[in-house]
Amino acid sequence: xxxxxxxxxxxxxxxxxxxxxxxxxxxxxxxxxxxxxxxxxxxxxxxxxxxxxxxxxxxxxxxxxxxxxxxxxxxxxxxxxxxxxxxxxxxxxxxxxxxxxxxxxxxxxxxxxxxxxxxxxxxxxxxxxxxxxxxxxxxxxxxxxxxxxxxxxxxxxxxxxxxxxxxxxxxxxxxxxxxxxxxxxxxxxxxxxxxxxxxxxxxxxxxxxxxxxxxxxxxxxxxxxxxxxxxxxxxxxxxxxxxxxxxxxxxxxxxxxxxxxxxxxxxxxxxxxxxxxxxxxxxxxxxxxxxxxxxxxxxxxxxxxxxxxxxxxxxxxxxxxxxxxxxxxxxxxxxxxxxxxxxxxxxxxxx
Amino acid sequence: xxxxxxxxxxxxxxxxxxxxxxxxxxxxxxxxxxxxxxxxxxxxxxxxxxxxxxxxxxxxxxxxxxxxxxxxxxxxxxxxxxxxxxxxxxxxx
Numbered sequence: 001x002x003x004x005x006x007x008x009x010x011x012x013x014x015x016x017x018x019x020x021x022x023x024x025x026x027x028x029x030x031x032x033x034x035x036x037x038x039x040x041x042x043x044x045x046x047x048x049x050x051x052x053x054x055x056x057x058x059x060x061x062x063x064x065x066x067x068x069x070x071x072x073x074x075x076x077x078x079x080x081x082x083x084x085x086x087x088x089x090x091x092x093x094x095x096x097x098x099x100x101x102x103x104x105x106x107x108x109x110x111x112x113x114x115x116x117x118x119x120x121x122x123x124x125x126x127x128x129x130x131x132x133x134x135x136x137x138x139x140x141x142x143x144x145x146x147x148x149x150x151x152x153x154x155x156x157x158x159x160x161x162x163x164x165x166x167x168x169x170x171x172x173x174x175x176x177x178x179x180x181x182x183x184x185x186x187x188x189x190x191x192x193x194x195x196x197x198x199x200x201x202x203x204x205x206x207x208x209x210x211x212x213x214x215x216x217x218x219x220x221x222x223x224x225x226x227x228x229x230x231x232x233x234x235x236x237x238x239x240x241x242x243x244x245x246x247x248x249x250x251x252x253x254x255x256x257x258x259x260x261x262x263x264x265x266x267x268x269x270x271x272x273x274x275x276x277x278x279x280x281x282x283x284x285x286x287x288x289x290x291x292x293x294x295x296x297x298x299x300x301x302x303x304x305x306x307x308x309x310x311x312x313x314x315x316x317x318x319x320x321x322x323x324x325x326x327x328x329x330x331x332x333x334x335x336x337x338x339x340x341x342x343x344x345x346x347x348x349x350x351x
Numbered sequence: 352x353x354x355x356x357x358x359x360x361x362x363x364x365x366x367x368x369x370x371x372x373x374x375x376x377x378x379x380x381x382x383x384x385x386x387x388x389x390x391x392x393x394x395x396x397x398x399x400x401x402x403x404x405x406x407x408x409x410x411x412x413x414x415x416x417x418x419x420x421x422x423x424x425x426x427x428x429x430x431x432x433x434x435x436x437x438x439x440x441x442x443x444x
Contacts (some may be wrong), residue, residue, distance in 0.1 A: 016354050020382040025359050034357045062361065071359045102421030138412055153359040291390070332421050 001040045003050050003067055020075070021146075025153055027145070027173060045080035046087055054087060055094035057155060059101035064090060064154055069134060071145075072153055076146035081124060082139055083118070083341050086146045088202045089114050092336040093147075099333040103206035106159045109165030110328035112147050112174040113207035113247065115312060116140070117190035118200030120340060121178040128180030129315035133210050133249060133323060136177075142240050144174030148178040165252040168241035169209035177314050183252060184313040185259050192265060192311075193337040203337040205245055205310065207327035211235060216253070216320025224254050229275035231324040232302045237286045241300045242330025245308050249323040251315020269306035310335060330341040374437055378408035383435035385428060387420035391443025399439065 002350065010016040016033045020026050032038070043066055044052060057064060073086045093100045093112060103110055116126050124139035135141055144343070151157040157167065165172075165303035181188045182197070190201040215227040227249055248268070258268065281296030283289065303309055315321065327333065368400075374380060382403055386392040396414060403409040413435060415428045422438075432438055 003357060004362070005359075006362055007355050007357050010354045010356060012352065013354070016356055019356070020359075023360075031430075033354050034353060034359065036357065039357060068359065068361065071357045075359060099422055102419070106421055149359070154361060329421065332419055 077142035111171035120200035126178035132314040140176040144176035232276035244327035247325040380436035
């Protein structure tokens with residue numbers, strides 16, 4: 001396989017680490033050496049030549065090739081079987097409506113949340129159970145990290161360079177969750193967003209940090225969802241009033257109460273759309289009176305419509321917790337869902 | 352143990368824009384402002400407008416604001432640039 005990338009020789013694993021750290025090619029953590037063999041294995045898995053064009057970053061006109069994604073994926077710890085997810089996520093991120101440059105350069109400091117659906121979750125061992133939003137398993141950890149390393153190395157999204165985040169959040173190391181499709185009666189997120197049943201897919205969202213909530217003192221769906229809506233209203237008051245793609249992460253304990261009441265994801269979205277709204281004048285309650293102006297009576301909704309809500313079944317089996325994941329900044333960036341177009345069930349071609 | 356490892360960066364610089372020729376003077380010129388529309392830009396551009404007109408003899412200041420402060424300037428704003436002698440593109444939080 002002919003690579004366009006320059007290669008370097010290093011005589012030890014620590015020399016590899018220092019080479020990558022000193023060039024600013026890491027996220028601060030050690031990397032897996034991207035050898036020719038490892039990168040080749042990723043490309044063979046997706047059956048792409050190194051110079052396969054995955055897309056052009058729309059603002060700065062940067063060409064993103066399979067070779068460069070594979071190098072960064074290997075560095076993140078990806079095995080070849082993880083690579084199709086990285087390719088699809090990046091394809092989704094380069095869609096114009098995602099506004100990748102704005103989302104990754106902004107002072108707002110969001111991260112790219114990757115949501116996995118379909119059979120590939122099981123093939124990869126991606127878990128939507130315990131610790132779902134954090135280090136739940138190898139697959140989600142390395143896929144999320146690969147997204148960030150690609151941003152750092154391909155778009156120069158380094159802190160203080162293109163990445164101008166004031167604070168950022170820990171999801172910028174890795175932010176990937178698999179939906180727990182086996183332990184719910186709900187339709188998977190991807191099906192709600194038009195992906196055929198049984199197909200594997202990736203949804204990307206330019207997202208703030210999870211806002212965890214708790215309500216284990218009721219079984220009534222309306223009361224449980226009121227807590228989620230209140231957390232969204234808090235985000236609208238304290239952070240951004242603009243509507244956009246919010247994600248709700250609903251673990252099993254609260255999910256079972258909702259399901260027992262016969263609530264579908266669509267029912268949840270309708271309820272949340274009704275309840276997650278504030279008057280602009282509420283900004284005065286939280287120290288933002290200066291920007292209320294003469295629009296205090298204007299009502300703002302968290303989403304433009306119920307279908308902007310991304311409801312995800314994920315989380316460990318016990319605990320009356322949930323999370324609201326807010327959008328980076330309203331509708332400036334939209335969530336994008338793409339099916340994984342490569343042949344994930346095929347063996348790589350024989351040499 | 353020897354490792355042969357690959358460069359994870361593009362290795363080439365992104366396509367760069369080209370700066371317009373510098374002006375010898377601002378006197379009598381038309382200057383365009385492209386604001387990202389954030390709160391902090393208002394006072395800054397108001398003050399800059401005043402300085403350019405009063406101290407540098409600028410003839411016209413054209414102020415435009417992007418519709419999305421996180422995205423490139425709208426095409427209709429970019430199209431207007433040809434009619435200006437210089438541009439100040441500013442952002443403010």
